Amino acid sequence: MVFLKLAIKSLKNRVFTTGLTVLSIALSVTLLLSVERAKRAAEEGFTQTISKTDLIVGARSGPLQLILYTVFNMGNATHNVSYESYEDIKKNPAIEWTIPYSLGDGHRGFRVVGTNEDFFKYYHYRGSQKIALAEGDVFKGLWDVVVGADVARKLNYKLGERIIVTHGVTKGEGVQNHDDKPFVVSGIMKPTGTPLDRGVYMSLQGMEALHIDWQSGAAPTPENAVPREQLNKDTLKVHTITAFFVGSKTRIDTLRLQREINNYKEEPLLAIIPGVTLSELWNGLSYVEGVLRMISWMVVVVGFMAMLIALTTTLNERRREMAILRSVGATSSQLVGLLVFESALLTLLGVISGAVLSLVLVAALKPWLETEFGLYLTGSGFTAREWVYMLVTLVGGTLIGLVPAMRAQRLALKDGLSVRL
C-alpha cells in the first residue's frame, strides 16, 4: 500500500517532530494508565486492609468510627467492651476464633495495641496474608512487645530495646509516660503494607499492668504505685478491651451472629461486617479517583494538542509535496486519507510506547511503592477498562488528525498544481 509507505517515509523524514509527538502521546497514556493502576492498587489495598474477618465488634457507635479506630488507627473509641461480655460472646458455637483488641496508649507517635497470640494466628490482610515476624518472637512475657515494621525502621529499634509507653494517646506526643514500667522489644514484624506496620503490640495483661495502679484516670502517687516487679502475667486479671475481631464457622452464621451481638442485652455493642464498611468508605473517597482520572484525561488532550500543532505547522512546508501528489493523480480525498493515516500511526506508536512504558514503570517501581506507600500493584497486563482507555486514545488521536487533514485538503484545492510560497 503506497500510503503506508508514503506516511512512514514522511514521518521518518521528520523524525524529530515525530519523536516528540509520539513521546507526548506516550507520556499522557503512561500517566493515564498509571493513575488507573495506582487507583486499582489503592482500592485493593484499602478494602483488603483486613480480610477473612467476618465481624468487628466494639462498643455501640457508628460503623465507620469502629472500623477507623480498629483497622486504620484513626480516632478513638468512646467506650470499651467489658471483658465479661467478650468472654460470654466468645462461647457462641458459631464463632471459630476471636482476636481481642485493646487500644488507648501510644509510643512516640505509634499506637500501642493490647491483644493475645491469636492476633498472629488469625489476623489476615490482602486475601490470605498473615502477620509474620522478621526477627525475634511473639510477646511471651508480661513486659514483651512486638513492633510493626514501620516502627522498627523509623525508630531504628533492635531486639532487646527498652521502650516506654505514653498514656492516653494513640497518635502524636503525649504528656504522661508510663516510665515506671518499661517494655522490651521481643519481636519485629515483617512489613504488611497496612496500618499494622505502625503499631506496637503487647499482651492484654501488659496493657492491664500499665494501668493497674491508676485510679479514675489519674496517675498513681508514689505511695500507692505498684512496682513492676510485683506484677505477674498469670495473676493479672483483664477488665476491659476496646474491640474484638470475630471469625465465624460458616458465612451463613455471620449475619445471625451480627444480629445477636447487636441485640446483646448486657451491654450496648455494635458488630459490623468489615468488607461492607470498607467498600462504603472507599466509595466515599471515590471523588479523589474521579479528579485523578480527569487530570489524566486532560493530559491526554494536551498530548493531542501537541500532535495537532506538530502536524499543522508542517503542513505549510508540505504544500508542494501535496501538489506533486496531485499532479501524479492523487485525489484530494486521498490526501486527507494520507494525513489522517499519519495521525493514526503517530497515535498508535504513542499508545504502544505509553503502554510499554507503564508496564516497565510498574515493574521498576513495584518494590519502592510497596515499602514506601504500601501500594501493592497486583495483577499483570491490562484490565478491560485500560484497554478501553487505549482504544479511546487511538480513536481520539485519529479524529484529531482530521483537523490538519481538512486544512491540507482546502490548501490542496486552492493551490492546485501551482504552489507559490
Next chain:
Amino acid sequence: MSSSNILVEMRDVQYTYGANQKPTVHIPEFSIVRGEELFLYGPSGTGKTTLLEMLAGVLKPQQGTLKILGCEFSQMSAAARDAFRAEHMGYVFQNFNLIPYLTAQENIELPLHLSAGRRARLGSVDSEMVIRALCGTLGIGDILGKKVGELSVGQQQRVAVARALLGKPDLLLADEPTSALDTDHREKFLKLLFELSDLYGTTVVFVSHDRSIEKLFTRSISLESINKVV
C-alpha cells in the same frame, strides 16, 4: 486534419476566480494536435497556469467544452478527472518536482502506485526494466537509489521527466521546467525530452515566458492570441 488527430479541443472555455470578476481565461476556440510539441508563451497574468490546470483536470471549466481524447472534462467528477490525469498525463513543474523523502526511483514509480490505468500502459513488462531503460536514456540510470536531496537541479528535472513519461502518457504538461537551468542545459534538456516524446507519441504542451527556446518546438503560440480576456 482529421478529428482523430485532435488531442485537445476547447470551445468557449471560461474560468473566473472568485465571484463578480472578469474571467481570467476565455478561449473561444483552440485545439492541440496529437504528437505536436506546442510552446505557449506569454507574460505573467495571461492565464498560463489556469490553462495548464484546466488541461490537467485540477480546475474545471465553468463554461464551454474541453475535450481531451474525446472525454468531456466539464462533465466529469473531480475524482474521475484525477484518475484521468493519472492515467493519461505527465506533469513537470518549474522547480521542486520531487518528494524529498523518497528516492529518485520511488518518485518515478509514484504514478504507477496511484493509477491502475497507468500501470496497465506498461503492458506485461517488468516496471523495473522500463524505468532502467528510460533513465538510461535520460542519463540518470546511476542515481536511482539516491535521495532527492543529493541530486543536482538538472538531475532532478530529468527524474521529473522520467516520472512524467513513464507509461507513455498521451499528454505531457510542463510549467516552465527549464527556468532553473542555464541556456546550454536548457537546449540539451529539451532535445532529450522531444526525443523521448517522439518515441512515445506523447504530445507536449510547454508554457513559458522565455521565448529564446521557441524555435525548438513544432508550434509556438502566444497565449494572448487565444485568450480573449487579455
